[in-house]
Amino acid sequence: MTVPVGSRPAHPLHRRTLPNGLRVVLLPHWPTPRCAVSVHYGTGFRAESPGSEGIAHLVEHLMFRGSESLPDGRFYDDLHPLGGTANGTTHADYTDYFQVVPAAALEQALFREADRMRAPRFTDAELASQLVEVGREIESMRDSRLYGKLPWPGLPEVMFRSFANAHDGYGDVARLRTLTVDDCAAFFDAHYVPANAVLTIVTPHPAAAVWPLVERHFAGVPARPADPPPWIAEPPPDSDRQVRQRVPDATRTALALGYRLPDPLRELPDYVACMVLGWMTTRWRPPRSGVRASAGCGFFGPLDALAPDAFVVTAVLPDDVTPDGFVADLAAEWSGLGDPARAGAEVRRAVAELAGQHRRRHARLEERCRALGRFELLFGRAELVDDLPRLIADTSAERVSRAAAALAAAPSALLVAGPHGEGRPIRRPDFAAVGAPGRRPGRARRTAAQLGSSPGGPRQLPELGAAVPPTLTGAREISLGNGLRVIAIPDRRAELVELRLRLPLGPDGWRDPRRAAELLRVLGAHTDAARRVAAIGGEVQLAQDGQWADLSAWAPVAQLPALLRVVADVLVPGPLPEWRPLPPARPAPVAPQQRMDEALRRHWAGRTGPAPVDPSALHRRVFRPQHATLVIVGAADAEVLLAPVADVLGSWPAGPAARPAPDDPGPQLLLLREAAGDTVHLTLSGREPEVGSAEPARYLTTALLGGHTSARLAERCRRLGHADVMVARRDVLAGYRRASVRLAVPRDRIDEAVAGVRAEVAALIAEPPSQEELAAVRRYCSAQLLSAFDSPAGLADALRHTTASGRGLDWVVRRPELLRTPRPVDVSAAARDLFGALSHTVVLGDPPADFSTYRLAAVESRA
Secondary structure, eight states, X not given: OOOOOOSOOSSOOEEEEOTTSOEEEEEOSOSSSEEEEEEEESOOGGXXXXXXXXXXXXXXXXXXXXXXXXXXXXXXXTTGGGTOEEEEEEOSSOEEEEEEEEGGGHHHHHHHHHHHHHOBOOOHHHHHHHHHHHHXXXXXXXXXXXXXXXXXTHHHHHHOOSHHHHSOTTOOHHHHTTOOHHHHHHHHHHHOOGGGEEEEEEOSSOHHHHHHHHHHHHTTSOOOOOOXXXXXXXXXXXXXXXXXXXXXXXXXXXXXXXXXXXXXXXXXXXXXXXXXXXXXXXXXXXXXXXXXOEEEESSSSTTOSOSSOEEEEEEEXXXXXXXXXXXXXXXXXXXXXXXHHHHHHHHHHHHHHHHHHHHHHTTSHHHHHHHHHXXXXXXXXXXXXXXXXXXXXXXXHHHHHHHHHHHHHSOOEEEEEETTSOOOOOOOOOTTTTTOOOSOOOXXXXXXXXXXXXXXXXXXXXXXXXXXXXXXXXXXXXXXXXXXXXXXXXXXXXXXXXXXXXXXXXXXXXXXXXXXXXXXXXXXXXXXXXXXXXXXXXXXXXXXXXXXXXEEEEEEGGGHHHHHHHHHHHHSOOSOOOOOOOOOOOOOOOOHHHHHHHHHHHHHHTTSXXXXXXXXXXXXXXXXXXXXXXXXXXXXXXXXXXXHHXXXXXXXOOOSOOOOOOOOOOSEEEEEEOOOTTEEEEEEEEEOOSSSSOHXXXXXXXXXXXXXXXXXXXXXXXXXXXXXXXXXXXXXXXXXXXXXXXXXXXXXXXHHHHHHHHXXXXXXXXXXXXXXXXXXXXXXXXXXXXXXXXXXXXXXXHHHHHHHTTOOHHHHHHHHHHTTSOOHHHHHHHHHHHHSOOOEEEXXXXXXXXXXXXXXXXXXEEO
C-alpha cells in the first residue's frame, strides 16, 4: 500500500550511501548549538542463536569500553568534560548508539563512532566487568521486580513459536558467563558491518561542512559481508494461547495480553489506527471494576520493530475481577467503538494528543536523531518523523473501529502472573520443530585480537572545531500593566507552543507547602484545566516544589488563545471551595536536600505572621502578577505569540503587596533528628551579597568548588578515599539568593567533612586557581548550558529557571562569551562573597551527641 507523503518539511533531509554500503542520513541547519550523532545497526536480540541469548545486549555494553584509538574506556574521556552524553540500547531488530555533544565536537563524535565500527577492542577484563553490569541490569529490570517479565520478555514466549521472536533477549546470567571475547567478536563480525548500519547526523552545520567529515572517518571502514537477517516470519496463531504463572510474593493478579499488529511496511494506516486505539484503551475505565489498563503498539513503543509485532495490554486486577472477565470487558469496550457517534469524540481527542506528543518528543535533538535512524533502518523512510503526526491526525473513527474489531476477533496471547498461578515456567517452543536456525555456517570470524586492530593503526582524536553560539533570534520581552513579565521566543522545530508560568509561593506557601499543593489541586479541579487543554491537543500541569508555583503547558500553536484562556481561569478562578481536611502527614519520598530546604523555609517564614485561612485568600497572596514570569516558546513570530497575552491575561489583578522577607537572623543551626542509619545530610548556606563579584565569576566559582564531577570538593573526596557527597550550588530560597554546600557523610566524620569544605573554600580564597583549571571549568560550564537548546520544551524550562533567578535573556545567550571574562583573581573574590560565610546550617539525621562543628544555639525539630 502506498502512503501519501506529507508536505515538504522545513528542514529537508540529505542522504548518501558510501562505497562500503554505509547509509547516511543528514539533517543540517537544525537550530541548536549542539549536534546529535547516532548509528543504528540492523541487529538485535532476534539475531541471536540458541545458546547465546543476551549476547546482543552484552556486545552493546562492550562497544563503549574500548576501541583501537580509544582503549580502556577512553570513549568518555573527552565527552563528559564537554557536557556531552552517550548511550546505546538493544532492541528486537536493531541496536543503536547515540551521542549529543556541542557542535564544536561533531568531528570528535564521528571519530568515536567510526573507530568502534572499524576496530572495537574486546578484552577479558572488560568482558568480566560488563558481565557484572549486565547481571545487575537483568536483576533490576527483570528478576527483582514483582512482575518483571510482564509484558517483556514473558509475553513473546506465549505469543510466538520461532526462536527469534519468542526467546528472552536478556538471557540467563549463568549462561552469559560461558561466553568468551571471541564469541562476542564473532557476533560483531557477523552483524556490525557498514552495509548493515545507518549513520544519522542532526546538526546546525551546513551539509557542505559535514560530508567531508563523514568521508574522512567512515569511508575507510572496510566493507564486509553480513550474515543474512534472522528468519522472523511465522504464521499468525489460529487459537488463543494462555499461560498462568504463580508469583510467590504477589498479592494481586497481573496480566499481559497480546495481539498481532498489522505490518507497518504494508499496512501503515491500520498500524497507526492501532496506535490511536492504544491511547483510548489506556484511558478506558471499566464501569464495574475501575481497572487501569495500559495499552500500546510494540513491546518498546510504536514502530520499533518489524512484523511480527504485538499490540500489548497490561493491567493489575482487583480481587473481584478475573483475567477472563477483564478480557471479555475489553472486547465489549472495543465492540462499542463500532458506534461512530460514540467513538468520534474520543478519536478526535486521541489523534490531537498523539500527534502533538509525537511532534513534541521529536523536536528534541536526541529523539529526532534516533528516530530518523530507526525509521530509515527498519522502514527505509526517515521522513516518518514528520509524516507520522499527519498520518495520526488523518485517522478516522471508522478506521479505529475496524482496528478494534479486528483485534477483538483475532486470537490472543495471555500471560497471567499472580498468587494463584500454576507455578511452572512458560513452555518454551520446540525451536527445532519450527525450523529456527542455529549458528549459521559461513566465513571464518575474526577473533577479538584480530578485531581490535586495523591496517592503519590507532588514530588521533581530532581537535574541537568552531563553536556554534546559542541564539534567541526574534525574542521579545514585555511587561503588562499589572506587572506580569512575558518573554516570547520563536521556535519552529515543532508546530507547538510551550508555556511556562512561575511565581514564588511567598511566606504563606513556604510556611505550609502541603496547603500550597492542595491549592493547586483545587485550582486544577475547579477550572477543569487538564481536560480542557487535552481537548485542544495539549497538556497542562500545576506543581509546586516548596519554593515556586509552576504552571507548565503545551498545545498546538494555533490553540495558543484557547490555552491562555485556561491559564487565565487558573489565575482568576473566582471563589474556590472550602478547604477539606488534609490527611495525616506521612514521610514524603523526597530527597534529603529538599526536606532540609523546606525546613529552613518554614523556619524563616514562621516569623512573618499567620497564614490565610481559606483557599481564595491563599490564592490571592500567592498568585500575584507583579511577581510572576510567563515564558512562551512557539512556532510563530514573537509578535504573534504575544498578541493574545495582553487581552487574556492583562485583567489579572495585582494581588496584595508581598510580605517582606525576614531580616537575616544571623548564624543558625536547624537540627532535624531522624534515625536514618549511618549517613547524615547537611546543608551549609549563606546569603549571596547583592554587590561585589560579577555574575560570570560567581557562576564559575560554584562549578569549580563543587558543581561538576572534577570539582575541588569531589576531588577531595576521591583523594581521601571517601564516598562522601559534597556539592556546591546557588539558588533562591524564601526570598534570599543563596549559596550553599550540600553534604552526605558518615555520622562519625561530620566535623572532618565540614572542616574539609571550609579548608577548600579558604584555599580558593587565598590562592587563585590556575589558568588550566579555570579553562577546564569554563569549557564545561559553557558546554553545559547548550543542552537547554536541545528542544523547545527544554528551552522553555531553562528560561523559566533563569528568569525566576533574576537573570535575563542576555545571560542565556551570551553565557559562553561572558564566562571567558573572569580572571583567576576574580574567582577567588567570588569564593569569598559566596562561600566565605556559610552561616545557616541544617542537619538531617542522627549526629553524635558530642558533634562539635557548630557552637550555635540549635532549633531542634522532627524531620
